[in-house]
Amino acid sequence: MALLYGSSYQIPGTSPGALIAPADQPAGEAVLTLTRFDSGTVEEAPHVTPEDCRTWLAEAADAAALLPALLPAAEGTAGKHSNRPIFWLHVTGTPDADLARRLQDSLGLHPLALEDVMNGGQRPKAELYDEHLFVVLTHADYSGLDLRLFQTSLFLKGNLVISIDAGDDGLFQPVRQRLVQGGRLRQLGPDYLLYALIDMVVDHKFPLLERMGAEIEDLETDLLEDPPADANKRLLKLKRNLLLLRRQQWPEREVLNLLLRGDKEMGIGKKTLPYLRDSYDHTVQLMDLLETYREVVTELQNALMLAASNRLNDIIRVLAVISVIFMPLTFIAGVYGMNFDPQAGWLNMPELGWAYGYPAVMIFMLGLTVGMLWFFRKRGWL
């Protein structure tokens, strides 16, 4: 799968929402972990199936018989968290066609949304289906010079939050820990959990950009002193990575804007909004950083170009000085190496027979050299 292209796609002309896995899908298996918590308790069930989830959810719904039924989109729950248990289903890896179909059947996820999950590489977006809220974000990994982008899909459906992360680096581990430790995350509703996950995806780019910033500054220092041989390559990679990140960052900002403006239907309570606004600020700050970096890298490319051209000038100047000095000298030496016969006529190289011929020529050459050097100094070539 090409890095630039970045996504898979259904063969054009296939029926929409058909849940067929794209041809080049990676083979890794998806692992499901279900966490059930309320303000008092946290339970975690690793390696569950979609059908298990359905059972758990149904039990919880039965237990809270007075609560509105889960599946037909429990409105009114946003913010009014009456200690009803909240479920978080986390999927590591990209679901295959079979798992997608089972998720659709057991949990009522929309086939078009699941298609986006399977294809990966979507633009960040937030869509409100009849059944649930669907958010796509991108999560980046930048170790070494290569940037890898993974799609993170989030669902909010009543008391259930589903996160599907194509990456393999435990992005949501800190959220899980905070959940175990208790605190606000346990007190507030599923929308706050959704916020916490979104915030994690947004904020994890700060250390990444800090590393890039340091890299750029290192390059700047090097460039102005002694441009390293691979400067061109490194700048190109940096620029491309910044472009790829920006492609994600613009719509990511839009997602948060949408969630902020989103009316009640989205299921996000008033208490969560200020936190989302904070995340929105962060996405703006990230855009800012990306733009500045991009401009600075462009400046570095220009400076590298100029440095290369200065260096070339230096080399050619030395070459020119040496050539211009030695060419006339060599020519003179060549003249007196000619074999014209002095005996054939008194005009044939009489200098060769003069008593001071050799020193005179040497002194003339010296004078010529000194004159040349004076000329170069005047021109500023030395």
Next chain:
Amino acid sequence: MALLYGSSYQIPGTSPGALIAPADQPAGEAVLTLTRFDSGTVEEAPHVTPEDCRTWLAEAADAAALLPALLPAAEGTAGKHSNRPIFWLHVTGTPDADLARRLQDSLGLHPLALEDVMNGGQRPKAELYDEHLFVVLTHADYSGLDLRLFQTSLFLKGNLVISIDAGDDGLFQPVRQRLVQGGRLRQLGPDYLLYALIDMVVDHKFPLLERMGAEIEDLETDLLEDPPADANKRLLKLKRNLLLLRRQQWPEREVLNLLLRGDKEMGIGKKTLPYLRDSYDHTVQLMDLLETYREVVTELQNALMLAASNRLNDIIRVLAVISVIFMPLTFIAGVYGMNFDPQAGWLNMPELGWAYGYPAVMIFMLGLTVGMLWFFRKRGWL
């Protein structure tokens, strides 16, 4: 017909809607295929004439005497598909003036729309005439380095969908197959068929862009290691093709936006809208890709420029080192090749007669060379 210009035009000053074929129209013959289907049956009639179509449509209208007459734009049918047969007339190739006139007479298509069909190379657009909806899209073929663009024109008029494709590569074949296999395409109305055709045109660019993406990444790898001789040419072609595609992509997005916002008059039912929204998302994603590609190709051009300049520096450095070393040496050898007569005076090249003159000169030359090399190493030229 110039690739950049991309379209034919009426001679300026001719009366609008006169249906005169442009001078440089390709000679190929247009072939009409009529498909008639309802939820139960599919019938296909190859090589029909516009007059045949008229007959079929009239028969269908008679059969469904209770249904609103076809020609005066059957409103209210959108979405309320009561198993009335739907007709799909597909035209392969560009109609000539005669065919255009017969299409106008038999099926009531608007002459200005038909003029756009005949001239080709229009910007993608959606226009609502009194008689019908008219959509122009572009379909691209990218085999080899050259991009070919074909105009695809779509009409939606009551129960009749007309598609006119100037290309020759069976773009709509998958839709035909899905139609034969049954499914949603047969259940829903003519607006869904229109969507399916539009979706096909939009989505067929994904594989094309994936190929371009792979090409760009190949070039990137090559560039940073050993720029191929034709890198400049390939980048230029890529850039130009991206520009041409983008020229189509912007208005294509607008077309889908317009259809989405289009009120009832356009004849697009509520059930079809979510699918169109999906297509709209795809056009946005395509724009995104095109923009990123364009920026990456620009970066590659900069990198190529820098690589060329680095390479030049390399060559000139070697040239300079060799010249600067050998010029003084050659000069010294030249001096001792002069023919001054040692007998004419004791100052005339006494070195030639010294017992160790030759080794002394050779050792001096060696020392000079070593000194030079030390100087170059210090300057970082080696």
Next chain:
Amino acid sequence: MALLYGSSYQIPGTSPGALIAPADQPAGEAVLTLTRFDSGTVEEAPHVTPEDCRTWLAEAADAAALLPALLPAAEGTAGKHSNRPIFWLHVTGTPDADLARRLQDSLGLHPLALEDVMNGGQRPKAELYDEHLFVVLTHADYSGLDLRLFQTSLFLKGNLVISIDAGDDGLFQPVRQRLVQGGRLRQLGPDYLLYALIDMVVDHKFPLLERMGAEIEDLETDLLEDPPADANKRLLKLKRNLLLLRRQQWPEREVLNLLLRGDKEMGIGKKTLPYLRDSYDHTVQLMDLLETYREVVTELQNALMLAASNRLNDIIRVLAVISVIFMPLTFIAGVYGMNFDPQAGWLNMPELGWAYGYPAVMIFMLGLTVGMLWFFRKRGWL
């Protein structure tokens, strides 16, 4: 008059609307032609004066005594064309101060509008004065490498359409012919005549742009194979011409937009609007083409730059290879051309006296050359 600046201007500080000819106005005489037509007849009077026009118009107004008087702006006539005669006054060339004043007096044109006509080089614009509608467009002539721009001014005042064209190439000839031939142009009102003239000005740029497109593609082909010596010059001229055209095209689009949105007051009837919409589409298409051309020409400039740099690399590579091979060889030959006396000591060039000295040196030189070539091949210089 400078091409870039493109217009004349009143001396700053003169009273507005004073109808003083700008200093550098070309001396050519303006010629007036009046055409009178209704659905049945066409009459043409060449070489009329403004006063003649006034007489004709008055007669027509008298004849149709029931019709609203001409001069105080006949409202309500738009679209309701009751076979009242329509007048078209065409002026070839730029009016001088005298003619301008007579036009003002006889036909009631606004002095500020006439000032714009006389100065030429205005931005395309549409202005509604109390007395009449005033439209300024630009008409381009592109034969040879130089682009010439002429101002075309149009007035719509009741039943009278006035066109003033500073160019000399019979731009409106096709409209005149269609008028003689009859057809829609004779059936519809003065607003349709205005449209026909505008359409002519807009569409005459298509052949021009097609020629430019062909020129660009020729240059592209040449550039990638063997850049012609004047490529730089031709690209510069093209770019400048595109810039000049674009400066006209943006406001031209605005003019058509304004006429489309213009309410009744402008005197443009409902029947003419769809045709104007078509012209608007054409102006958008022209903008699109201009933008794409501009970007492609920029790409060609970059490619030319790269090609020049590649060519330089080629030349320097050959130079370097030859220098690096022959400098050491020449040095060796120089050494054995030194005149040290072998008899002065056994270390003085004993090689010269060896039996195989010469062949040994020649073989050594050959080896050196082969080694160099191997080095260059490894470095990819050959």
Next chain:
Amino acid sequence: MALLYGSSYQIPGTSPGALIAPADQPAGEAVLTLTRFDSGTVEEAPHVTPEDCRTWLAEAADAAALLPALLPAAEGTAGKHSNRPIFWLHVTGTPDADLARRLQDSLGLHPLALEDVMNGGQRPKAELYDEHLFVVLTHADYSGLDLRLFQTSLFLKGNLVISIDAGDDGLFQPVRQRLVQGGRLRQLGPDYLLYALIDMVVDHKFPLLERMGAEIEDLETDLLEDPPADANKRLLKLKRNLLLLRRQQWPEREVLNLLLRGDKEMGIGKKTLPYLRDSYDHTVQLMDLLETYREVVTELQNALMLAASNRLNDIIRVLAVISVIFMPLTFIAGVYGMNFDPQAGWLNMPELGWAYGYPAVMIFMLGLTVGMLWFFRKRGWL
């Protein structure tokens, strides 16, 4: 005072509106001229003081006892000019702190506005204070390569118009002449005088831009034939001047837009609006010109770069041809200048003893040269 920075400023942290002269203010003295006119008479008083003005104004107010009092902002006067005298106070030069304070006291000008007048170099702006309308514009002087910008400040307060021009070139002289000659300027109210002054400031840039346009075209012609040595410098200066002008032109357009949209409060009557609209058109046209110039100059810079690189290629090609031809020849001559002893062995340079050795070598050299030339011609180096 730096040209780029272009303005003075109060030391940060000083109290706003304190009317302290900036440190680097030029020492020139400001001269006040008061003109009093109505439709019948014009009176001019040179070298007045602010206190004189106050007296004159008070007298006029007394004389027209029925008219609304002057100082508390005479509303309702706009457009209804009942032959009340109008006053125009023109100040040449920048007022110092003392004069500013006296202007404030005698004529009731706002201290913040006066601060802007004293500091100079403001962005063009129009501000409505309670007391009066305050307009800042910029007036440019472009003789030689250097652009000088002067601030022009205008006040409209009842029947009084104040103009303060930091320049020294009699910018408003033509307005004064028209005023003396009578005409519309004398008939209409103070708002029309304000318009006439604004129009003067706007239009005086046309000759300036025409000169720049001619300069650019001259450079273009030169560049393509034989780039002058100072082309780089001239282009840089031009570009910088265009940037400086554009920095003024954008807000100037905004000023006119604001005055056009300004409601009654601004004191600009309906009769003056069409004239202001004309000025607005001119500012747009100026922006257009500036943008086009800027783009053309950028193109010229690119062309200059390419021309320089072509020239370099030319020189290096000649150098390479000569080097590549003579290096092998010189080497061959060097070989036969070696002193190997033919008597030491039959392999030692037997060629030297051959009867046709010399002509053979010469012919070989000739052949080599011909071969080289053929090679260069094939490569297109000649």
Next chain:
Amino acid sequence: MALLYGSSYQIPGTSPGALIAPADQPAGEAVLTLTRFDSGTVEEAPHVTPEDCRTWLAEAADAAALLPALLPAAEGTAGKHSNRPIFWLHVTGTPDADLARRLQDSLGLHPLALEDVMNGGQRPKAELYDEHLFVVLTHADYSGLDLRLFQTSLFLKGNLVISIDAGDDGLFQPVRQRLVQGGRLRQLGPDYLLYALIDMVVDHKFPLLERMGAEIEDLETDLLEDPPADANKRLLKLKRNLLLLRRQQWPEREVLNLLLRGDKEMGIGKKTLPYLRDSYDHTVQLMDLLETYREVVTELQNALMLAASNRLNDIIRVLAVISVIFMPLTFIAGVYGMNFDPQAGWLNMPELGWAYGYPAVMIFMLGLTVGMLWFFRKRGWL
């Protein structure tokens, strides 16, 4: 802490508002100074603690028992300053976690705002919390080539204004002095103090930009005459600094825009608004300057590139002239240095035995040189 990145951040995934100091916080201690003033008196208490402040505030509230209580946000006070004392708490340096928590407890500042204060490097922003108004601005220090940015945080809460400045250069000293001297600052309410502080932060950039402008103009002069060796470096640094400043300036303008449009809730009275509008004008002027500088620096970079290329052309031209003249001469001298035996045949270098051989060759060489020079002059190489 990287300059480009510019801020610290909480470890992603930590709970929002937790007030944990970022890892790399500088160790300096924060110093608090409390100033208490009304129209009559000014009292200053250096080195206070947050708890001291609380006591003072409480006392003042008790004293003015009739006034609305301080902590629950005293609305209605804006502008109606009835000689209630105003408090200004200034903090120099960045608070650590402990101080932040004490500020939260004693003065009721919002934890999210305090988090922003601690992390530093925020984008300028204005946020209205329930408890108070929170404004973040940036303050720049530009001595030497390096730009240092400090965050300035401002709080407005009833009668209390808090300013926290991470810088160490006494930015607010002039405000303190004006406060001691009395005047408007003492008469108006806390919102005017806030304005004075904001104005200080905005205006302190004028001298900075003036210095940059002078630097740019110096560079321009140098560049066009004799580009200094470090021109590339200086331009790069300038450009980067301009980019960093612009990153701050855009949102700073937004902050002032927001405060201007801010309704009553923000606590900014009507009397202060015109002053804020003045500050807003200054931010716009600063943006303008930054943009112009950036464009001028870009132009200088282009000019430097061209100058470098011209210089290279110069050097290579000299090199080429010398090489092209001496190479043929040296070759000829080499030919007559060959050792062909004239006795072996009459064709073997008979020139050597001619009586005028040597002078003939010298004259030929001279002629060749003259011819070359003529050729170069014609080509314009001399």
